[in-house]
Structures are given as C-alpha cells and as structure tokens.
Amino acid sequence: xxxxxxxxxxxxxxxxxxxxxxxxxxxxxxxxxxxxxxxxxxxxxxxxxxxxxxxxxxxxxxxxxxxxxxxxxxxxxxxxxxxxxxxxxxxxxxxxxxxxxxxxxxxxxxxxxxxxxxxxxxxxxxxxxxxxxxxxxxxxxxxx
Numbered sequence: 143x144x145x146x147x148x149x150x151x152x153x154x155x156x157x158x159x160x161x162x163x164x165x166x167x168x169x170x171x172x173x174x175x176x177x178x179x180x181x182x183x184x185x186x187x188x189x190x191x192x193x194x195x196x197x198x199x200x201x202x203x204x205x206x207x208x209x210x211x212x213x214x215x216x217x218x219x220x221x222x223x224x225x226x227x228x229x230x231x232x233x234x235x236x237x238x239x240x241x242x243x244x245x246x247x248x249x250x251x252x253x254x255x256x257x258x259x260x261x262x263x264x265x266x267x268x269x270x271x272x273x274x275x276x277x278x279x280x281x282x283x284x285x286x
Contacts, residue, residue, distance in 0.1 A: 149175050153185060154192040161196025161271075163247050168193065172275065173282055182279050189275045190268070197240050197250050197267040204254025229256045237266035241274040 153168075153175055160168035172189050176182060209222050229236065229252050237253055240246040253263045 149178070149180055150184065150188050153180075154188050157189045157192030157275075158196040161193045161241075161247070161250075162199065169278055172278060176279065176282050177286065182283060186272075186275050186279055190272045193241070193271045193275070194268045197237075197246075197271060198264055200240070200247055200250030201254035201260075201263055201267070204251035205257065207251075207255045209255070225252070226256050229253065229258060233258050234262040234266045237263045238270040238273075240267050241270045 153171060156166055156171040157168040160166040168189065172185060176185060209226070212222050213219065234253075236249050236258075240250045240253075242249075250267065
C-alpha cells in the first residue's frame with residue numbers, strides 16, 4: 143500500500159517538475175510505474191494534475207512579468223510588440239501545446255506575460271496535458 147502511494151507521489155512531483163524549465167522526463171517515470179502494475183486511470187489523473195499545476199505555475203510566473211523588463215535584456219519595443227501580436231493572434235489555443243518539450247514552458251510563461259485569458263488558458267493547458275498523458279498511456283498499454 144505504501145509503495146503505491148509513494149509511487150503516485152513521485153509521479154505527481156515528476157510531472158509537476160517536468161512542466162517547469164527543469165529537464166525532467168515524466169514520460170519515462172509514467173512508463174516505469176505503469177510497468178510496475180500501477181492503475182492507468184489513476185496514473186493518468188495524477189500525471190495530468192501534476193503537469194497541469196506546473197503549467198499553471200509557468201503562467202503565473204509570466205503574469206508577474208512586465209514587458210518593460212525585456213528591454214533590459216536587449217529586446218526592442220518593436221520585438222516585444224511583435225511577440226505580443228503573435229501571442230494574441232493564437233491566444234488560448236497555444237495553451238493546448240504547452241505540453242511540448244522545450245517550447246511548452248515558454249508558451250505558458252508568454253501566455254501569462256501577455257495576459258491571455260486566465261480561465262481559458264488554464265482550461266486549455268489542462269486539456270493539452272490530459273491528451274498528452276492519455277496518448278502516452280494508450281501507447282504503453284498497446285505495446286505491453
């Protein structure tokens with residue numbers, strides 16, 4: 143009983159950290175615990191929850207930022223305007239791909255930074271993360 147609980151706690155933490163800028167491979171951890179006989183549905187819920195909360199943290203970090211700060215690291219106001227225009231052009235739809243390695247963290251931060259709709263961003267981040275882990279679990283179950 144305790145092993146399963148610790149495994150799920152580890153899955154949650156791993157998936158949460160994987161949604162941040164830390165290089166953590168949550169897919170490998172998820173596959174490992176599934177191969178150890180953990181429940182796929184509960185694993186899906188826990189992985190999605192951890193990774194979604196990490197994505198929401200990225201949004202929050204971005205929300206704390208101010209566009210003027212980018213000028214201090216060499217970005218021009220014109221470039222900042224172009225980035226904002228692109229973010230606003232695709233809006234919350236970008237949140238669906240915030241699960242992607244490398245760029246997903248930046249997308250989440252940018253959504254918050256440019257104040258894209260909070261509730262829809264959170265919802266679409268969650269949907270994207272759910273689909274990601276659902277597909278990973280289906281692939282795992284198919285090949286095992």
